[in-house]
Amino acid sequence: MLSPTSLSIVRQSLPAVAAAVPEIATLFYAKLFADHPGLLSDLFNRGNQATGAQQQALAGSVARFATMVVNNPDQDPGPLLARVAHKHASLGVTADQYEIVHTYLFAAIVDVLGPAVTPEVAAAWNELYWLMARTLIELEAGLYRDAGLEPGPDWQPWDVVARREETADVVSFVLRPSGDATTPAFRPGQYVSVAVTLPDGARQIRQYSLSSAPHSAARRITVKRVRAGAGPDGEVSNWLNANVVVGDVLTLSRPYGNVVVDTSDSPLLLASAGIGCTPVIGILDHLVATSPARPVTVVHADRSVADHPLRWELHHSVSELPNARAHVWYEQGHPGWPSEYTGFSDLSHLDLPADLQAYVCGPVPFVESIRRQLTERGVPAAAIRYELFGPDLAA
Numbered sequence: 001m002l003s004p005t006s007l008s009i010v011r012q013s014l015p016a017v018a019a020a021v022p023e024i025a026t027l028f029y030a031k032l033f034a035d036h037p038g039l040l041s042d043l044f045n046r047g048n049q050a051t052g053a054q055q056q057a058l059a060g061s062v063a064r065f066a067t068m069v070v071n072n073p074d075q076d077p078g079p080l081l082a083r084v085a086h087k088h089a090s091l092g093v094t095a096d097q098y099e100i101v102h103t104y105l106f107a108a109i110v111d112v113l114g115p116a117v118t119p120e121v122a123a124a125w126n127e128l129y130w131l132m133a134r135t136l137i138e139l140e141a142g143l144y145r146d147a148g149l150e151p152g153p154d155w156q157p158w159d160v161v162a163r164r165e166e167t168a169d170v171v172s173f174v175l176r177p178s179g180d181a182t183t184p185a186f187r188p189g190q191y192v193s194v195a196v197t198l199p200d201g202a203r204q205i206r207q208y209s210l211s212s213a214p215h216s217a218a219r220r221i222t223v224k225r226v227r228a229g230a231g232p233d234g235e236v237s238n239w240l241n242a243n244v245v246v247g248d249v250l251t252l253s254r255p256y257g258n259v260v261v262d263t264s265d266s267p268l269l270l271a272s273a274g275i276g277c278t279p280v281i282g283i284l285d286h287l288v289a290t291s292p293a294r295p296v297t298v299v300h301a302d303r304s305v306a307d308h309p310l311r312w313e314l315h316h317s318v319s320e321l322p323n324a325r326a327h328v329w330y331e332q333g334h335p336g337w338p339s340e341y342t343g344f345s346d347l348s349h350l351d352l353p354a355d356l357q358a359y360v361c362g363p364v365p366f367v368e369s370i371r372r373q374l375t376e377r378g379v380p381a382a383a384i385r386y387e388l389f390g391p392d393l394a395a
Helices: 004-035 037-042 046-051 053-071 078-091 097-116 119-146 235-243 274-290 311-319 364-376
Strands: 156-165 170-177 191-197 203-209 219-224 249-252 268-273 296-302 324-330 357-361 384-387
Touching: 004 037, 004 053, 004 097, 004 119, 037 046, 037 203, 046 053, 053 078, 053 119, 078 119, 078 191, 078 203, 097 119, 170 235, 170 249, 191 219, 191 235, 203 219, 203 235, 203 274, 219 235, 219 274, 268 274, 268 364, 274 296, 274 311, 274 357, 296 311, 311 324, 357 364, 364 384
Parallel strands: 268 296, 268 357, 296 324, 357 384
Antiparallel strands: 156 170, 156 249, 170 219, 191 203, 191 249
């Protein structure tokens, strides 16, 4: 926790700093990439930088962490940072990189806030930064240790053994470790990072949920092409869709991700939209093999039946689970499709158990809608977990 003096100063200065954090985050990245251009080309997501999503997510995470420390100084910050720690481990982030971040972040703070950053204010926020950094470093060290790795990148080659066109914009790749390497274990709901060298020489990294279950000898990722991205949005997904065929080799990290299905027998709600179905498909396959009697409510929303990836697998798994029900909404209905399932997902008429555990994956508006609907139904916030493909703007 913060020292009493620093806690008081952070509490007093938090409104002013929080208001300036978006500008600070933008300037931070500009300074960082000016001196370390390789970080933009080979580590950070260029698409998220171009849209401003990463800057917004950084600003939100710093303000959110500071607010938690101020309001609940005795609370363990680990759970708040777990998602970030898993993402960092999948990228191979190391402790020394926090020194680099510190240098450029505090330079940006001084530039934006100017004389307001007195030595006392600087010392207090420095203490807050290192509380956040040390928490992340410890979490990431634990993740590396659990994976049997030293801290840092651990990229492994995987052979593409099958390519399957799921929809006009979605392709699945079935992968096996190259050579004699063993297939690392994972928990249903986790993802892997995929590193791709693009035509301009940049090595960009993206995360893709594993859409297969852990008991399978192979692994599968399901990738959606982003046709209407602005600037470099979707550059890795589009490259994978356009270029990767059977016999190619992809570079993958170990599996990470903290939004994983628990092993209890409590009722589950699995809610997804669009390509957010990928972790749900893996979870359902896992439940068929391990917990077929568990009550499961599956909710999925998509543009149309033609745009719904892995649709057959969803319904097949649900049919294998005697206490499972699927509810699918399409924005664009088709002949014979029920009107109550045309449009956006509406949970109001679903029978939801009071003690359910909810797992939500999809775009931010969908996640926010499902969270709102569940909380209005009395589901505790702690029982709702969500995964996003990109910076956590829902937080």
